[in-house]
Amino acid sequence: MPAKLRAPGWYRAGMFAVLGVAFAYTLVGIVRTAMHFPNAWTDGDAVTIVSLIAVPLFFLVGIGCFDYWFYWVSGRPTRPEDHSSHGATSWKDYFRVNTDHKVIGIQYICVSFFFLFVGGLMAMLMRAELAQPGMQFVNSEEFNGLVSVHASLLIFLFVIPVFAGIANFVLPLMIGAPDMAFPRLNALSFWMLPVAGTIMVASFLAPGGSFATGWTAYAPLSTTMPLGQLFFTVGVQFAGASSIATALNFLVTIITMRAPGMSFFRMPLLVWANFSTSLLVVIATPFIAASQFFVLLDRALGFQFFNAFVGAGKDGSVLMYQHVFWFYSHPAVYIMMLPGFGIISEVLSVKARKPIFGYRMMAFSLLAIVILGFTVWAHHMFVSGMQSWIRIPMMITTAIIAVPTGIKIFSWLATIWRGVLHLDTPMLFALGFLTTFTLGGISGVMLAMVPFDIHVSDTYFIVAHIHYVLFGGSLFTIFAGIYYWFPKMTGKMYDERLGKMHFWATFVFFNLTFGPMHVIGIQGMPRRVADYAQQFAPYNLAISIVSFLLGLSTLIFLYNMVVSWRLGPRAAANPWRALTLEWQVSSPPPIFNFDAVPTVVGGPYEYGIPGAVHGIFQSPAEAKPVGSVATSPTTE
């Protein structure tokens, strides 16, 4: 066999993918023959379903995610000291399996943003269709597909992984670690993502069109849909497995690899945020995996979990799907928000030149959200026909979870109060986030109120709310974070003027796109419809036009990132005069992050205290106590 096919890489991955199809075909043929099924060797549906699971696994083996472990299992030398796969010297290195957390972080971010643009284009197609009542550009099958793939991509392939990507790059640097705790697992987590995204996008090629049941995939609609539905069912498994593995990695990294002196209450809030998020992911994500396995078994093997019309006993339980699904998918909205809270804390403190106001309350409120986040899932089901008493406790917990969130908002306001505000791009996005997220939080409290929710659930009010939380919330924090760490990640500076243009275009067009959706929702326009009543036509036309401008505004960002990365001026090690550890090394950081192990001697946000430092590059033995200035917080 030629060396190219034996060495890990794209050639071997391609060969293994073909092997995967062959494996699936043979397995299905043999099993169906043994079961005396008709068309044992020609059933395309069955082969596709097994291929969906087999081909990605074969691909991951082929590209080299498992080489080290296979060597170890088979007793061959594992080359533990070989760091040849660390660091990236050319763009090609980003297309290989790499165990360097900084390379993986950038891989994560680029792949996620690719899917942001794909999902965004789908939104543009939907808005084109919705510009006028009636059907113009797509048919209802394609429209439902666009709705579903748009949401699934942006949730599972953008917001969740891009936060994992930012944290992958920044978090080990912030806690003074040379890498993540499990670098090879980290690489495997990343490579499952493009696999999941490809599966979801490829569903458009399936006979019968892509999955079209919304990202919620409610049974029994999802168990009776054409083949494309399975692409969601299986794609989510890979995205979910990736999430779980990364979260475990973060937890172990944070718990065991902090630099000497970095107690939990000296961790930057981004680390706290990812600690909380990882707890949520590890506990909640198996539930969505389960819900989708139920659907897979129902759809592919006729298990009848959700078929309420089977037999005399009518065995299936339709509501169970929703309970299991939302037990993940409500915590998921915090999985998509808490890391953003962490980014905002970093940006606001550094850009306002003030310590975070109420650091401990900020950390505790994150943990409060983690716990409360598991007690509110059924607020998605107020009109689902579940036992009606459940609505009352869920209403109360849903309202109460706004308290820790409110604490964070007010603490951020107090942080910028009397500071010295550097109003550059990351700061503008952070301040913009505070306003749009407050609106999203307020509409969230409104939705907690059962009688109002009964009227507006499944309407455009919900669409408005989730976009205020996920676009005005998460995406604004992502933009803030990307601009803020761009110099550290690339070693170059972005163009400030383009950055500000991008912010103002995004902020204005975002509000004009999603603000009016509250109104048409309350007026009675349901969500997920390709066609609507004439009375909503003027609003929808206006929304569509502005949404195209919102879509165009992302091109400013893309241009700024690409051109600045290639041609931008060199960035200093610490252009923002920040105290956290990642800014104390060069931009971009050295291959193993720190030449000497840093020792943390104070809090991460001691701005305004003369001479305060967070970490020093001496071992604990060498480090002398630096006095009380940096270690004892003062209170006004």
Next chain:
Amino acid sequence: MRRHPVIQMVVIGAIASAIGIALSFWIHWFPVDAAKQDKPIDTLYHVLMIVSIPIFVLVTTVILYSAWAFRMRPGQEHEDGPPIHGNTRLEVVWTAIPAILLVSLCSYAYGVLTDIEQTHKNELVVKVHAIQFAWSFSYPQPGGRTVSSDQLYLPKDRPVRFDIDTQDVIHDFWVPAFRVKIDTVPGIVTHLRVTPTRLGSYPIVCAELCGLGHSVMRSTAHVMAPAAFAAWLSREQAPVSAGGAGAGGGGAPTQAQLIALGRHTFTGDGGCGACHTLADAGTTGTTGPNLRMLRGQTQAQIRQDIADPNARITPGYQANVMPQTFAQTLSAQQLDGLVAYLATVSK
């Protein structure tokens, strides 16, 4: 001019909140009020707005004021703000006040909920049946008979209880003018209570994504004067236009009766028109094929198309879109009628 900034902000914030609240009353948010359930929900919304707007204004005012008053000025590039780490009293305040506010709002909302879901003695029971992609309604009558309709007719001022079921997937029964909705859940019957208070016709909307025809799964609710409703009900009970399942009288129906029953089934119980365009029935659905194409088909072929839609799929359309349950859900007579009707109009 040199007033304390906090006082300035309070004044500006109060004015902005007042304008915001006034605006929230001026905007026409809701569809028309057509049921007793509407007022409490609308009032709840306005109360929520009165509470929310000052909070939003507070946040925005602090941000805008800070961005203006504390922005970095030339020469401040290397200055820092004061090292304030927290203030326990403030933190207690902004934990306690929102918590109290939220719990009070919940109690109020709980009151509204009990109010709108109150049961009544003289409830009119209407059964709502959902199928991809049509609604049908039936009115149980004394003596076990049932009146069926594809549009909803309700008497004004009488409390109604809807018993809602589905023959396939989850739908959601929603009349925006009544403000209330509930999912139709396979395997269980869900309930909804409404007291219509305003004469008129209002759209019925399926609010839960239920497949290809979701956006055309619509019907109309007519609120009528009690006398008019009674007249409609007795007219529907008359044997000539009886379309209800099992409503067959004595003797075999004539061909004309069959065709009439078929047309009634096409637009009514069967819900065919929601997906199929048929000029004679005046329907314009586009989810399934236009039934012009039935020209030249035998009655047996048409019957197969209804009972086993996957047997022959029109090019350009997908299998499994049309429900495969019509042979069970329609009575034998309704099926005969449909076949006769379709064979006649497509000749």
